[in-house]
Amino acid sequence: MRRPSVRRTTALVAAALLLPALAACGSGDKDGGGEGDASSLVIYSGRNEKLVKPLLDKLEKAVGAEVEVRYGDSAELAAQILEEGDRTKAGLFFSQDAGALGALSKEGMLQKMPAATLDKVDEAYRGSDGDWVGLSGRVRVIAYNPDKVAEGDVPDSVFDVVEPEWKGKVGFAPTNASFQAFVTGMRVLEGEDATREWLQGLKANGAKTYTNNLATLDAVESGEVSLGLVNHYYWYERVAEKGEDGVDAELHFLPGEDPGALINVAGAGILADSGQRETAQKAVDYLLSEEAQTYFADETKEYPLAAGVTSTVEDLPALESLESPDIDLGKLESLQETLAVLRDVGLV
Incomplete structure (x- = not known):
């Protein structure tokens, strides 16, 4: 497996x-x-x-x-x-x-x-x-298409998906609540300026937008994009339904307490x-x-x-093995500020 x-x-x-x-x-x-x-x-x-x-x-x-x-x-x-x-x-x-x-x-x-x-x-x-x-x-992960990118080449930080090598190759769902919660976590952890810069980079790099996590995972599987920012359980649900041989995507759990590994x-x-x-x-x-x-x-x-x-x-992977960022999850209530940034950047 x-x-x-x-x-x-x-x-x-x-x-x-x-x-x-x-x-x-x-x-x-x-x-x-x-x-x-x-x-x-x-x-x-x-x-x-x-x-x-x-x-x-x-x-x-x-x-x-x-x-x-x-x-x-x-x-x-x-x-x-x-x-x-x-x-x-x-x-x-x-x-x-x-x-x-x-x-x-x-x-x-x-x-x-x-x-x-x-x-x-x-x-x-x-x-x-x-x-x-x-x-x-649930943990944020990067889904990837192994026919498009080798496992060892998948970024170890969500900040790296805005690099030129990933231009037009990343999918995400900006109007989806789980993505917005992740961006809120990034704001809390890294500050609003760094988060805005990352979102601007994502847009400028031609990242493709989808309605939800499932549509993003579909795009990864089809090869429309090489990488997708999703929650882990969508992949596991699909594997349970289709069997692993029927799922043309794999998951990368981010190390180093990266904001992209938010639980x-x-x-x-x-x-x-x-x-x-x-x-x-x-x-x-x-x-x-x-x-x-x-x-x-x-x-x-x-x-x-x-x-x-x-x-x-x-x-x-065991929950205790995940290298998620240290954050007070209650602070994810500052969603209004996140939406303001997303609107300013033109992603919602």
């Missing part, structure tokens, strides 16, 4: 997510809307229904309460929670990315979790204020004013259980984050 070497967010939505005025909606009389019903749980899920419904159906039995799930884009749902304030119907926010959880944490919307829950997950994958926790992880997480936060804290806490603990963590590993090909649970995906 070939060994790999070591998902839509608009500017309008992102701006809404971070509008200070929305936080102000959290003040005022509760009208009973935030009291909730301790015998039920409302989950706002930024994760795709098709992807997580089987797991959330099991969660309902595990918590012993009726569970209602409202699906949508993570940033949009976070904006809705901020607008609803203490009247929100949500008891639990199940986010596709750390940035949306960071935005709610920043506005004091989330309940601190007990140490017994937080300690199940490495501190790198949970909120620094102890009010959200990662459930599954982002899907995670959960309990809404502080919903009146559903006890049931929501049970839900979080279930999502960190071996059963749920194994679901993420087997069904989504993501990294399980709870201690003691390891991925069952063949040839997936």
Whole structure:
């Protein structure tokens, strides 16, 4: 087996997510809307229904309460929670990315979790204020077409893909939330000037744009581009579907704590004013259980984050072996600034 070497967010939505005025909606009389019903749980899920419904159906039995799930884009749902304030119907926010959880944490919307829950997950994958926790992880990688580029010639830094030798040979999805989260991470790690310069270089170098990670991976496989900036699990899902011999791309995991090796997480936060804290806490603990963590590993090909649970995906590098950058994932909430840079550069 070939060994790999070591998902839509608009500017309008992102701006809404971070509008200070929305936080102000959290003040005022509760009208009973935030009291909730301790015998039920409302989950706002930024994760795709098709992807997580089987797991959330099991969660309902595990918590012993009726569970209602409202699906949508993570940033949009976070904006809705901020607008609803203490009247929100949500008891639990199940986010596709750390940035949306960071935005709610920043506005004091989330309940601190007990140490017994937080300690199940490495501190790198949970909120620094102890009010959200990662459930599954994914790493940014470079997909490459081995008929176009030898493994040893694949860049070891995302900064190198703007070099002249890669002119017109790189694919990426600038409007995709995972790419925007990665660029936000680069801003946090390297500063806005360096990030802007890299984005300008990417555009000037004729990098080709696609709608999402899957389309980018398709372009790599077809040879339309030699390299693609994607999340790791798309490749593993495709291999599980087609077999490795049916996938004309390989993966390169970036070394040296490069920004291109960002590990982002899907995670959960309990809404502080919903009146559903006890049931929501049970839900979080279930999502960190071996059963749920194994679901993420087997069904989504993501990294399980709870201690003691390891991925069952063949040839997936161990999480602890990845040389990802050291970053407070909560700071990925500064998406509005990222979108402003992307607009200025002309990529969205």
